[in-house]
Amino acid sequence: xxxxxxxxxxxxxxxxxxxxxxxxxxxxxxxxxxxxxxxxxxxxxxxxxxxxxxxxxxxxxxxxxxxxxxxxxxxxxxxxxxxxxxxxxxxxxxxxxxxxxxxxxxxxxxxxxxxxxxxxxxxxxxxxxxxxxxxxxxxxxxxxxxxxxxxxxxxxxxxxxxxxxxxxxxxxxxxxxxxxxxxxxxxxxxxxxxxxxxxxxxxxxxxxxxxxxxxxxxxxxxxxxxxxxxxxxxxxxxxxxxxxxxxxxxxxxxxxxxxxxxxxxxxxxxxxxxxxxxxxxxxxxxxxxxxxxxxxxxxxxxxxxxxxxxxxxxxxxxxxxxxxxxxxxxxxxxxxxxxxxxxxxxxxx
Amino acid sequence: xxxxxxxxxxxxxxxxxxxxxxxxxxxxxxxxxxxxxxxxxxxxxxxxxxxxxxxxxxxxxxxxxxxxxxxxxxxxxxxxxxxxxxxxxxxxxxxxxxxxxxxxxxxxxxxxxxxxxxxxxxxxxxxxxxxxxxxxxxxxxxxxxxxxxxxxxxxxxxxxxxxxxxxxxxxxxxxxxxxxxxxxxxxxxxxxxxxxxxxxxxxxxxxxxxxxxxxxxxxxxxxxxxxxxxxxxxxxxxxxxxxxxxxxxxxxxxxxxxxxxxxxxxxxxxxxxxxxxxxxxxxxxxxxxxxxxxxxxxxxxxxxxxxxxxxxxxxxxxxxxxxxxxxxxxxxxxxxxxxxxxxxxxxxxxxxxxxxxxxxxxxxxxxxxxxxxxxxxxxxxxxxxxxxxxxxxxxxxxxxxxxxxxxxxxxxxxxxxxxxxxxxxxxxxxxxxxxxxxxxxxxxxxxxxxxxxxxxxxxxxxxxxxxxxxxxxxxxxxxxxxxxxxxxxxxx
Numbered sequence: 001x002x003x004x005x006x007x008x009x010x011x012x013x014x015x016x017x018x019x020x021x022x023x024x025x026x027x028x029x030x031x032x033x034x035x036x037x038x039x040x041x042x043x044x045x046x047x048x049x050x051x052x053x054x055x056x057x058x059x060x061x062x063x064x065x066x067x068x069x070x071x072x073x074x075x076x077x078x079x080x081x082x083x084x085x086x087x088x089x090x091x092x093x094x095x096x097x098x099x100x101x102x103x104x105x106x107x108x109x110x111x112x113x114x115x116x117x118x119x120x121x122x123x124x125x126x127x128x129x130x131x132x133x134x135x136x137x138x139x140x141x142x143x144x145x146x147x148x149x150x151x152x153x154x155x156x157x158x159x160x161x162x163x164x165x166x167x168x169x170x171x172x173x174x175x176x177x178x179x180x181x182x183x184x185x186x187x188x189x190x191x192x193x194x195x196x197x198x199x200x201x202x203x204x205x206x207x208x209x210x211x212x213x214x215x216x217x218x219x220x221x222x223x224x225x226x227x228x229x230x231x232x233x234x235x236x237x238x239x240x241x242x243x244x245x246x247x248x249x250x251x252x253x254x255x256x257x258x259x260x261x262x263x264x265x266x267x268x269x270x271x272x273x274x275x276x277x278x279x280x281x282x283x284x285x286x287x288x289x290x291x292x293x294x295x296x297x298x299x300x301x302x303x304x305x306x307x308x309x310x311x312x313x314x315x316x317x318x319x320x321x322x323x324x325x326x327x328x329x330x331x332x333x334x335x336x337x338x339x340x341x342x343x344x345x346x347x348x349x
Numbered sequence: 350x351x352x353x354x355x356x357x358x359x360x361x362x363x364x365x366x367x368x369x370x371x372x373x374x375x376x377x378x379x380x381x382x383x384x385x386x387x388x389x390x391x392x393x394x395x396x397x398x399x400x401x402x403x404x405x406x407x408x409x410x411x412x413x414x415x416x417x418x419x420x421x422x423x424x425x426x427x428x429x430x431x432x433x434x435x436x437x438x439x440x441x442x443x444x445x446x447x448x449x450x451x452x453x454x455x456x457x458x459x460x461x462x463x464x465x466x467x468x469x470x471x472x473x474x475x476x477x478x479x480x481x482x483x484x485x486x487x488x489x490x491x492x493x494x495x496x497x498x499x500x501x502x503x504x505x506x507x508x509x510x511x512x513x514x515x516x517x518x519x520x521x522x523x524x525x526x527x528x529x530x531x532x533x534x535x536x537x538x539x540x541x542x543x544x545x546x547x548x549x550x551x552x553x554x555x556x557x558x559x560x561x562x563x564x565x566x567x568x569x570x571x572x573x574x575x576x577x578x579x580x581x582x583x584x585x586x587x588x589x590x591x592x593x594x595x596x597x598x599x600x601x602x603x604x605x606x607x608x609x610x611x612x613x614x615x616x617x618x619x620x621x622x623x624x625x626x627x628x629x630x631x632x633x634x635x636x637x638x639x640x641x642x643x644x645x646x647x648x649x650x651x652x653x654x655x656x657x658x659x660x661x662x663x664x665x666x667x668x669x670x671x672x673x674x675x676x677x678x679x680x681x682x683x684x685x686x687x688x689x690x691x692x693x694x695x696x697x698x699x700x701x702x703x704x705x706x707x708x709x710x711x712x713x714x715x716x717x718x719x720x721x722x723x724x725x726x727x728x729x730x731x732x733x734x735x736x737x738x739x740x741x742x743x744x745x746x747x748x749x750x751x752x753x754x755x756x757x758x759x760x761x762x763x764x765x766x767x768x769x770x771x772x773x774x775x776x777x778x779x780x781x782x783x784x785x786x787x788x789x790x791x792x793x794x795x796x797x798x799x800x801x802x803x804x805x806x807x808x809x810x811x812x813x814x815x816x817x818x819x820x821x822x823x824x825x826x827x828x829x830x831x832x833x834x835x836x837x838x839x840x841x
Binding site: 059060061062063084104106110114115117118127131132133134135137138139140141142143144145146147148150151153154155159170171172174197198215216218219221222223255257258259260261262278279280281304305306316317319320321322323324326327329330333334346347 | 450452453454455496497499503507508510511520524526527528530531532533534535536537538539540542543546547563565566586589590592593594631632633634635637638639691692693694695720723724725758759760761762763764765766767771775778779780782783784786787789790791792793794796805806812
């Protein structure tokens, strides 16, 4: 397949404008680390943002970083670490920042860090017909106009190519600790969640509860004591990562998103999962995209949630899309020729 | 011209006679919000349910009325100021808490519920609703959603958008859609994120599912005073540089401290050039460590005294000083114009100095109380409208302040919104293409342009310009959001 690798925003504009004129379909790609998310879409060519990899502005005092969409997560981590800060997405080093935003990848530390959408404050998008549009502001707080950056976050490249963003960053904690308790399951996870104040993550698996602690050293000690009090013997692994969906080995991983109290019914009968307690996300490992995925999605649908596949085949699922007409009009406005990965997004968009 | 009598009868049939107002006094009362702009209302209605709101939207559609949503009317940018043939839909009577589900860390509420009443209802659950605009005693959750309201505690916890999981929204065609989800992600584009902060221009919010946050187990509140504004602002940066992200970091200058002190008697030092109200929260051990860092940063910049609240009562008193600022300034002059813009933190001193110079030049009293940690300035211009020529000076100073903030790399608004007052400044920060794209977003929700038209976007920002120019694009279904010129039918 043809691969276009523009090195400037103008080249991205030219490429997409040309593709729109020719009605030739394009998929926007970054580091390809999250490329499985979305429904299957046949395209004529791919457009990689990987050469748009500059840091535009970074001043630690502003707690903002302005970078091009193709910069790799690993590079951004290095730049921010020099300023004593981080962007709390735990996407792999090879992922691009634009791609991580386009798939709205969830960090396992989401309990404390929030969703990725809340950290994107300004965004430049090249639309399907080659226009450059910007929304938001390069300040930590802003309400000026309509937040196109909210639409672009999680849009799977269906509205345009994310060529530049300003993201909110935060100080690196003085201490990090991973505490692992021997018991597993959602009930044990809830006990830990209610016992330990302000953890950055409580991840339950069928046989372990892992707790991520971050803060001042004395704070982490106090939290550790609270966990020991609630769940008895614990192991301490300073500096170890909490682990996201990559820690599941199965060929297919679905990302369940439901209200936290609904996880029990949804995960009943499943054997390979990691649940973010207090958040309502669970990554579920499956052998394939067959009956078990369908059955999981039925249980998820009953409680109003979604379960897109983020690794392997399986697509987004058939959860109803609210205000589908609004979605169609947005797609028509931003990608009038319909060239951007047709069918990849929810609702067949 | 709309048939107002027919529209009124329809609404009375649907909602009950007592819920529709059309007498001259009511129309005058609802012709403005807390901004400086006054418009005119055609009818005022008080829905009590989602079905009532649907009836309002359908009636408006049948009779060619615009729909202008309104919560408590505390908005400062004119988003609830009606223009032309406007049906003002007041959500004040929809003020129930539908349900609190702490196991899911969420609560469903009606849009007219006061922000503070939600906080009160959550007491004892171990959870709280974080956004705390200074107007929280009277501002509604629905209004907070409309403006994406902030507040002092948004420094660490984020603005309203980060605290809204889902909403039931009535669109201009009368359909009711649930945007977002009780869970952490939903199918489709983040339309929820567009509705929050859209100032009622894309739909009417009929119910809100808010995210609840665990209450921090420990809190320390400190009041720091400084002999110069520069030292005060430098301390803000120094605190951030230590790696502490305070829960709140508020700055007040001498003018506002004096006004507040004679009103709230909170013990604020009236001889200081500026004070910082700093709150750190979290786990006790961490709060202690952060407090030491804050104190050390302040000492580097010649802090005078550091007062640490010793009790919950003392903390409440310190906050009373901050939150009563806008009431206290009535002592200075009968009217005020409250500004709202954001600048990079490193530009605080430069921009504040500029604000003082502008107001000196126009001979207007200015005081400052603001969210320094966010770089969110709130210059407060006090004046007496009866003074000849004062309004022109206030407006001139306001425009200069906006330009100053934009030139410093800032945003037009941090939390009050664009509404009517700032829509004509939008081209200062956005290109024509940017604005056309925004118009497309708006008309994707509301093709006929019925919902609160003429707000947010300046005249001439049209989706059509965007889509029609595209290769092979069809403008079908893409409406035209921009209406006639703003000053028509409004006055200040």
